[in-house]
Amino acid sequence: MKYFETKNNTLIIGQVDILTLVKQYGTPLYVYDLEIIKQQYQALKTAIPESVNIFYAIKANPNPSICQFMHSLGMGAEVASAGELYVALKTGFAGKSIIYNGPGKTDEDIEYAIQNKVHIINIESLDELHRLNTIAEQQQRLVKICVRINPILSITQAKMQTGGGSQKLGVDEEQIETIIKTAVQLDWIRLLGIHIYIGSQILDEKLLLKSIENTLFIAKRLANEFDLPMRCINFGGGLGVPYEDSEPKFNVKQFGKGLAYVIEKVAQLFDLSKTQFILEPGRFLVSDAGIFLTKVINVKHSREKQYAIIDGGINHAFLPIRMNKKYATVIANKMDLPANHSITVGGPLCTSMDVFSNEVQLPEVEAGDIIGIFNSGAYGFSASLLYFLSAPMPAEVIIHNGKHFLARSRGKKEDFLLNTITNDNNYKDFI
Ligand SMILES: Cc1ncc(COP(=O)(O)O)c(C=O)c1O
Structure with a gap:
């Protein structure tokens, strides 16, 4: 209220x-009141470091007028289906400001995403990686990808968990090496980095920061092991909102400070100067x-x-x-x-x-x-x-x-x- x-x-x-x-x-x-969306966006944007870009998770509210407004505020779009991609394109987002997710992309979805030159496709399995390469070759277009990882670290407190334990989402951290070795050899794939999204409706910013720190350390390990430049590290969404009076409010200022701190800390250990960091919030914004x-x-x-x-x-x-x-x-x-x-x-x-x-x-x-x-x-x-x-x-x-x-x-x-x-x-x- x-x-x-x-x-x-x-x-x-x-x-x-x-x-x-x-x-x-x-x-x-x-x-829906657009002013409230703007205030939520500004609270987040001013709290987080400049190197972190916000991509609105359209699934939270795909109403085209809302999407248009998000675009006017300067966000990118995160989509997880061809339908959402269609809405994003129709509401002003250029392919280069769209990220495509989802564990069940069909060949048609992939073709559509490549045709529209989306910025990054996050891949979620070895099979998908091969299909992506084949379709990219047919279309004669190099495709930029991140690998979505299901981390070993399980933040069990997350209300709607999408990372940790057994998941249909992402590639288990234990299997990541095979994917990376394959991706770097495929002619039509350019591997930019990793994506980890552990779950929705997280109210304790410290939990989300713990996951982000873990993501950064996984990125560092992979960068060292495979000599990867790590041009993109995507932290997913998950910032929660209280639904009941008894629930705590997600502390966006503390989150922003913590995010700057962990990025700075890990940047001492390997080169992050050319890395694009991404957050994909949905719920928090709308x-x-x-x-x-x-x-x-x-x-x-x-x-x-x-x-x-x-x-x-x-x-x-x-x-x-x-x-x-x-x-x-x-x-x-x-x-x-x-x-x-x-x-x-x-x-x-x-x-x-x-x-x-x-x-x-x-x-x-x-x-x-x-x-x-x-x-x-x-x-x-x-x-x-x-x-x-x-x-x-x-x-x-x-x-x-x-x-x-x-x-x-x-x-x-x-x-x-x-x-x-x-x-x-x-x-x-x-x-
Ligand atoms: C890949 C991905 N990114 C971002 C989000 C947005 O999550 P939230 O609304 O919790 O911020 C979701 C939600 O399911 C998602 O699947």
Whole structure:
């Protein structure tokens, strides 16, 4: 809630009152305030050393208006599918400011990435390396790569671990030598360095720094052993945001200082003067900037509990379930009333999984109230089960300097027949 205000009992987002937004755009609705994204970006950018470049992880929020804004702030883009690459290219990122990740790149994905001259493709297996070389040869284009490593060091505290232990992601550190020896011999591959991303939603900056230090030491070892110049060292994303009041805030200033310190320390041991360092944050940049607004359809009791049934479900906002957290939830049109009722907020889907907030303290709730769920800017729309139970997709609205616009229009029930055989009626032949 730190970025939001209230006025006359109503929640205000980026100088705009949410009742205006709901009236104009309907519910369920995602609203993103670009000013908050800018503040998060600037906090990070000013804290970290200049030698570290930020590439926005598009998967956190691929809305094209958000991507365009990220580009205007001067970031690169991290993509993990041909779809994300397409969005990145369409929203202003040149190939040279895009990094391509992912453990399951198809030949078509690789062709598309090479055709668009992406800056770096991070490879995640020996097989992928060979396929990349073959396709690069067919296209007669030298391809710059980093090897994504699954490190031996396991930072087990990471909430969503993607490095350490057994992983489908990256190449185990123990197998890295084979990959490097192969990569340096392949004609169409130029090995620039390494990439390690240990996991998402890390709130303790010391943990992330420990992993980054480990990455730098792995880079040093490989540089010495294979006489590699190490032109790029990618630390991945993972900077977390608190979802509950009890959670600590990621200390971005301490993180920046620590990052400068570890880079400086390792730079005494081998030449890092020409190295590009990369961070790929997603959640940290966009989570706080988004709120999910829904309308209460019914209020009901079941045994000892009171329920508010809202018009948006986990098909629109799956993350609260995935994170298993009590998201900050408010009645956005009753901000000044005492939160003295225990309410369970559930969506309209006919599954008991569709519950956002179990027994949260809210003011008395009535049909027509607007429920706001904070921290919805990252992995909200993009990480939801949007087709589950065939409810139209929510709309997305952007606020910028007190003005607002529809950044993605609401879905329609007709969308659920798109790309099905009923489109051209030929299903009749089969029934
Ligand atoms: C390779 C890679 N980089 C960056 C990110 C962004 O992570 P976060 O949103 O935790 O910063 C992800 C998220 O899954 C990822 O897979």
